[in-house]
Amino acid sequence: MLKLFDDNSQLQLPQELMEYTPGFLQAKEADTLLALLLRVVPWKQHKVMMYDKEILQPRFSAWYGAKRGKDSKREALPWLPELLEIKEQVQLSTGISFDGVLLNLYRDGIDSVAWHSDKDTLPGLKTEIASISIGEERNFDFRSKTNHRLRYSIRLQHGALLMMKGDLQRYWEHRIAKSPVPMKPRINMTFRKVLR
Numbered sequence: 001m002l003k004l005f006d007d008n009s010q011l012q013l014p015q016e017l018m019e020y021t022p023g024f025l026q027a028k029e030a031d032t033l034l035a036l037l038l039r040v041v042p043w044k045q046h047k048v049m050m051y052d053k054e055i056l057q058p059r060f061s062a063w064y065g066a067k068r069g070k071d072s073k074r075e076a077l078p079w080l081p082e083l084l085e086i087k088e089q090v091q092l093s094t095g096i097s098f099d100g101v102l103l104n105l106y107r108d109g110i111d112s113v114a115w116h117s118d119k120d121t122l123p124g125l126k127t128e129i130a131s132i133s134i135g136e137e138r139n140f141d142f143r144s145k146t147n148h149r150l151r152y153s154i155r156l157q158h159g160a161l162l163m164m165k166g167d168l169q170r171y172w173e174h175r176i177a178k179s180p181v182p183m184k185p186r187i188n189m190t191f192r193k194v195l196r
Helices: 027-040 081-094
Strands: 018-021 047-050 053-056 060-065 100-106 113-116 129-135 138-144 151-156 161-164 172-176 186-192
Touching: 027 081, 027 100, 027 129, 027 186, 081 100, 081 129, 081 161, 081 186
Parallel strands: none
Antiparallel strands: 018 161, 047 053, 060 100, 100 186, 113 172, 129 161, 129 186, 138 151, 138 172
C-alpha cells in the first residue's frame, strides 16, 4: 500500500479530490471535545444487512443536525453547541455549508468500517464531506473502485481535518481497518450536506 505523502509531505492525489489539514483543532480543544462527546452523545450500535444477514456495525454512531432522507433509520439529534461551533469553523475554513454531522465512535482497534463510498448524494453529483478525527490515530485507507491494487493510506492525526470532495466518492472507496494493536477510543466527525 502506498503512503499518501511523499518525503516532502505533498499530496500524491489531486488536490481536487482531497485536502488534509493536520492540527485543524488544537490538541487541548480536541482533548476536551473527545471527553465531552464520549460522555454526552447517546451512542448507538446500528444494524446493517450483509450477505443476507443482519449484523451489528463494529462501531457506534450518532447523527446531529438536519433530518436525513425518509429512508434513514438514524434519529436526527439537535445540535450540541460544541458541534455547532466546530461546524462553523469548518464552514469558514472550507467555504462550504453543511447540514449535519455523522459521529462514529471506534472504541478500540477492533472497531472498524469496511470498504465503502459515501452515498449521501445523487448519482452524478459531487459530494463534499469534511471529516475531523479526534482521539487515537488510525489509518484511513482508500482504493480505486476499478483497480483495487491502486490504494493509498493516510494516518489521521488527533485534531486533523480531511476534506473529501469532487469525484472521490464516485471513483474511490475508503475504510478504517481493524487493528491487532491495542488502541484507545477515536471519534470521527463527518460534516455532510443532506439531499432532501
